[in-house]
Amino acid sequence: MEGVAVTGMGIISAIGRDVEEAHFSLKIGKDGISYPDILSTIHQNLPVGEIKLSNSELSEILNLPEDHAYTRAALLGVYAIRELLENSGMERFPGDTGFISGTSVGGIDKTEEHFYNYKENVADRKYIQAQHPGFTTEKIAEYFGINGMVTTISTACSSSANAIMMGAQMIESGKLKRVIVGGSDCLTKFTLNGFNSLKILSENKSRPFDNEREGLNLGEAAGYLLLEAEDQMAGENILGRVVGYGNANDAFHQTASSENGEGAFNAISRALKKAGLSASEVDYINTHGTGTRNNDLSESVALKRVFGDHIPEFSSTKGYTGHTLGAAGAIEAIFSLLSIQNGKIFPNLNFSNKMAETNLAPVTEIKSKHIETVLSNSLGFGGNCTSLIFQ
Amino acid sequence: MSKVYINGVSSVSPQSEEIFENQSSKSYYQHILPALDQDYKSMIKPMMLRRMSKAVKMGLFCSKKALLEAEIEKPDAILVGTGQGCMQDTEKFMNNMLESKEGLLSPTSFIQSTHNTVGGQIALDLKCKGHNMTFTQNSVSFESALIDAMLQFQNDDINNILVGGVDETSYEFTGFQKLDGQIKTEPVNNLELLDSKTSGTIISESAAFFTLGTEKTTKSYAELKDIEIFNSIALENLEEEIEDFLNKNNTSVLDIDAVLLGKNGDVRFDHYYKELQEGIFSDKCQVGFKHLVGENNAVTSYAFWLASKILKEKKIPEIFKLNALHCKEPGKILIYNQYLGKNHGLILLHSL
Structure with a gap:
């Protein structure tokens, strides 16, 4: 290959x-x-x-x-x-x-x-x-x-x-x-x-x-x-390098994401499998994180399902750019590569309180870290969920 | 990679599927051909049906029939090609938005306007959580979906893929195609379309879906060998590109028994086909389909349906033939199509 x-x-x-x-x-x-x-x-x-x-x-x-x-x-x-x-x-x-x-x-x-x-x-x-x-x-x-x-x-x-x-x-x-x-x-x-x-x-x-x-x-x-x-x-x-990818359908609703984050869970799991990586090898996640009630909860649940109690550091960069729809996956791929090249996690803007349901906190200050592997999520209408892994 | 077989087929178009057997065609004196009504209720719950646009209806109906024939309950992936997507809902939302000057709007038509609505709705209906993709590249949308099918089959977990093409028409948006020369201005009968000496064509709606599998069954139609797409090809390079494509597949022009050509009666661009009809494929059985089902961005899925039938039944109904040559036992078929001189697609199929 x-x-x-x-x-x-x-x-x-x-x-x-x-x-x-x-x-x-x-x-x-x-x-x-x-x-x-x-x-x-x-x-x-x-x-x-x-x-x-x-x-x-x-x-x-x-x-x-x-x-x-x-x-x-x-x-x-x-x-x-x-x-x-x-x-x-x-x-x-x-x-x-x-x-x-x-x-x-x-x-x-x-x-x-x-x-x-x-x-x-x-x-x-x-x-x-x-x-x-x-x-x-x-x-x-x-x-x-x-x-x-x-x-x-x-x-x-x-x-x-x-x-x-x-x-x-x-x-x-x-x-x-x-x-x-x-x-x-x-x-x-x-x-x-x-x-x-x-x-x-x-x-x-x-x-x-x-x-x-x-x-x-x-x-x-x-x-x-x-x-x-x-x-x-x-x-x-x-x-x-692009080392992993996976697409899955939530098969739940035309626009809303499922409560158990099934589509995102499957997409992430497939990407990890393709990359031959275990969940613990992911250093940082650039999430889809749009800021809607539905997406962020569903995605958080999916992260918990994949990573259990050891969710890697994560942030959404949508606070910077807005949700750029069809372009989002690509610009966030570039941000992910910048994270790897520069050893930096870019912060999740405008965050103050953890979600009651999941109690997860994204990275909110710029952070230096050796980053080898980044997972990037993109979730769309029609239940379309995609995860990419870059190294 | 294992071989890829076409194990179930279904199409909806301005012609009945029986046209292959009885050769009885419908004749239209109009520029925009609707797909024939189907017994949608036999496959889709009436409550769901009411909310569905034509593209979703046609797509889901064909999907279920193609799966049923192949006896596959749930495919491992769903791939859809649609050049214009869910235009009816897009038009509805656009109209409401513009007329109300961005007033209070119902989200229903917006929700259903995204291009992957058909693929999403099929997944929802089948509860299929696999790879789900929608391609929207003009006249090579369906070919793009086929390319993805071949990529997905390289994964050992993928054994059956539902793939199809669908395009609907809508009142204003399709009407616009009369204004920019895509649709003929003079009255035309579809059965005489290919002899037309004027620009433009007739536009239609259609859908055709297929169950592709890595296992040959007693119902298998044909083997899908390869697909290639080109954004543009200069006329003088067309034959060479086709020969290269065939060579890559260890075959040559000599081996081809029949060519399915996307001739649509547009005098500005039909010379791409004429070049082949009078050139490398002059002694091959030449087959057309747009004089029966019209032109649209997903119509090569209809050609794929036709090729599958030809290879399974080992006959080419006269009504589709563009020349008088007789093809005794069609074994290798090439489909070639382009629209407005761009987005050229090649599909190669073999009999079993």
């Missing part, structure tokens, strides 16, 4: 426009939560993890022609992969590079913007296909001239974690030597109003794992990793 090496990464989120900026924010505990400026919405009271660059600013940075049809998720995706390409040390991606991207809503920002205009305005019609997630992936592929295997996974909030998992399997099976994996999701009125209708958005900064948590903040981000077969690398440096 081939080793799966991470040889490049790129990220843009509310806490920074590259890996270094994100790392800096994580270290000093600086969140990127604000009120919406770029997203046009009446919900000005809902905090979001917004990237303060407009689409036209992004387009200019990326040197796109004025009449381009890139969705915001595509712009963010290209932005992040430009950084990935740069730090992989390659000039351009070789022709046999694959691309697997995760997104929850793809280009629905364009649909909500132009829904009433398509009938009259011919120029807007270039966005009609943009609604479907594959379009955003194709635009990113087009920018980098990736012509081979290109696909999109859309499993709500675990989308990009699943893209990383599939990429690792493509490499292990020898089907690809090199693959860009990750995901991109932007803030949209559709998702903001959707989560608001579910009454799981907090009007304050989210407080993952806190007893008084009152919901999540939505965010936007793009994060991508370059995975390569270790014996055939084109990238210069190994930033880490």
